[in-house]
Amino acid sequence: MDETHEPSRASWVESAQGATDFPIQNLPFGVFRRKEDGDETPGTVGIAIGRQILDVAAGHDEGRFEGLADRAAGACAAPSLNRLMALGRPHWIELRRQVSALLTADSPAYRANRRLGDRILVPMTEAELLLPAVIGDYTDFYASVHHATNVGSMFRPDNPLLPNYKWVPIGYHGRASSIVPSGSAVRRPRGQVKDAPAEAPGFGPSRSLDYEMELGCFVGPGNSLGEAVPLDQAEDHLFGLCLVNDWSARDVQSWEYQPLGPFLAKSFATTVSPWVVTFEALEPFRTAALARPPGDPAPLPYLSSERNAARGGVDVTVEVYLASAQMRLQGIPPQLLSRSRAADLYWTLAQMFTHHASNGCNLRPGDLFATGTISGMGKEARGCMLELTWRGAEPIVLPTGESRKFLEDGDEVIMAGLCERGGAAPIGFGECRGVVLSA
Numbered sequence: 120m121d122e123t124h125e126p127s128r129a130s131w132v133e134s135a136q137g138a139t140d141f142p143i144q145n146l147p148f149g150v151f152r153r154k155e156d157g158d159e160t161p162g163t164v165g166i167a168i169g170r171q172i173l174d175v176a177a178g179h180d181e182g183r184f185e186g187l188a189d190r191a192a193g194a195c196a197a198p199s200l201n202r203l204m205a206l207g208r209p210h211w212i213e214l215r216r217q218v219s220a221l222l223t224a225d226s227p228a229y230r231a232n233r234r235l236g237d238r239i240l241v242p243m244t245e246a247e248l249l250l251p252a253v254i255g256d257y258t259d260f261y262a263s264v265h266h267a268t269n270v271g272s273m274f275r276p277d278n279p280l281l282p283n284y285k286w287v288p289i290g291y292h293g294r295a296s297s298i299v300p301s302g303s304a305v306r307r308p309r310g311q312v313k314d315a316p317a318e319a320p321g322f323g324p325s326r327s328l329d330y331e332m333e334l335g336c337f338v339g340p341g342n343s344l345g346e347a348v349p350l351d352q353a354e355d356h357l358f359g360l361c362l363v364n365d366w367s368a369r370d371v372q373s374w375e376y377q378p379l380g381p382f383l384a385k386s387f388a389t390t391v392s393p394w395v396v397t398f399e400a401l402e403p404f405r406t407a408a409l410a411r412p413p414g415d416p417a418p419l420p421y422l423s424s425e426r427n428a429a430r431g432g433v434d435v436t437v438e439v440y441l442a443s444a445q446m447r448l449q450g451i452p453p454q455l456l457s458r459s460r461a462a463d464l465y466w467t468l469a470q471m472f473t474h475h476a477s478n479g480c481n482l483r484p485g486d487l488f489a490t491g492t493i494s495g496m497g498k499e500a501r502g503c504m505l506e507l508t509w510r511g512a513e514p515i516v517l518p519t520g521e522s523r524k525f526l527e528d529g530d531e532v533i534m535a536g537l538c539e540r541g542g543a544a545p546i547g548f549g550e551c552r553g554v555v556l557s558a
């Protein structure tokens with residue numbers, strides 16, 4: 120930890136004081152464009168500070184950075200974070216330090232010129248937030264043992280957790296082309312569905328559309344093809360985290376998933392939050408990897424290290440809210456559906472990365488991997504509707520009296536993430552939001 124994490128550090132940007140996801144201790148990266156510039160203008164890299172966005176390239180053009188930070192800021196004059204991600208941690212750390220120094224209340228640059236903000240800041244209300252990176256590949260893991268156990272017990276009551284689960288971080292290759300930024304509407308997919316008593320499947324709109332509450336991790340420099348990455352070096356390749364909604368069509372999924380895993384039930388859309396919270400910002404919120412219950416096997420040596428056990432976890436609390444079209448019409452605020460913790464995941468992000476690369480598979484800057492649905496022990500910590508309503512058996516009742524087994528057209532799903540710990544300034548992830556359109 121360094122001066123950028125000091126809870127007492129304040130910014131001259133007024134909206135960064137008080138309750139905000141983006142105090143000066145956070146400084147998450149994203150890609151934005153000024154609304155006035157129109158849809159055809161490519162985005163550029165920004166850093167969220169309160170309700171403003173620091174235009175990193177504008178700061179670079181003004182000569183505000185030096186050394187590694189200057190090079191890192193130069194890589195931000197781009198419509199994606201990929202070039203910055205490729206540079207690696209020393210560059211990220213130095214840019215963060217110098218951005219924090221530029222934005223602190225006692226910044227000499229600000230004292231010399233109180234109009235500094237006019238040149239390097241853009242109000243969020245005047246910006247459109249885009250995908251943070253060109254995502255070459257997307258992988259989705261299944262790292263919550265609570266989620267795996269809940270889902271498994273619905274389909275295989277006698278054998279909820281398959282024998283490989285506690286040995287191998289389970290995942291599948293997802294679809295990168297259909298990843299959309301928060302705020303994009305999601306069209307209900309059509310697919311092949313077979314109702315249990317029916318002899319043959321039919322084709323039509325999914326009747327059990329679901330969300331999945333996950334964290335996504337963006338890859339930094341990455342590894343060469345054929346080159347595995349030892350566990351204690353994995354975090355050198357992890358740039359930062361975002362919120363992920365892995366929309367899922369459960370009826371399509373249950374008919375198609377055997378024997379090769381999810382396919383069209385997942386590939387129609389995945390929503391990510393626009394701000395990437397860096398591992399530097401998450402430093403005060405690192406925690407031990409989940410302690411395995413007695414009787415569980417120890418991870419194999421390539422997935423095991425003292426450092427990973429001691430601080431491989433991240434203590435992020437994630438929340439899911441739902442607002443139906445009727446609730447929005449009546450001005451009723453979104454209803455909290457669940458709250459769970461990334462610290463409860465069975466596998467750490469470093470273990471997921473190292474396992475992914477263990478066969479020599481190369482991961483590249485801007486690649487995204489997600490944790491899988493984050494669920495906890497209790498009902499209030501179930502990270503998808505399949506679990507919350509127990510496959511529709513226990514519908515959710517909304518404040519309007521409407522009930523939900525799965526998502527209806529017009530429903531809006533809103534996800535949030537928060538890090539809080541004594542002695543540290545709380546930071547948040549912003550929102551991951553999407554409304555369901557009819558098929």
Ligand code: CA
Nearest residue numbers: 331365491492
């Ligand atoms: Ca998933």
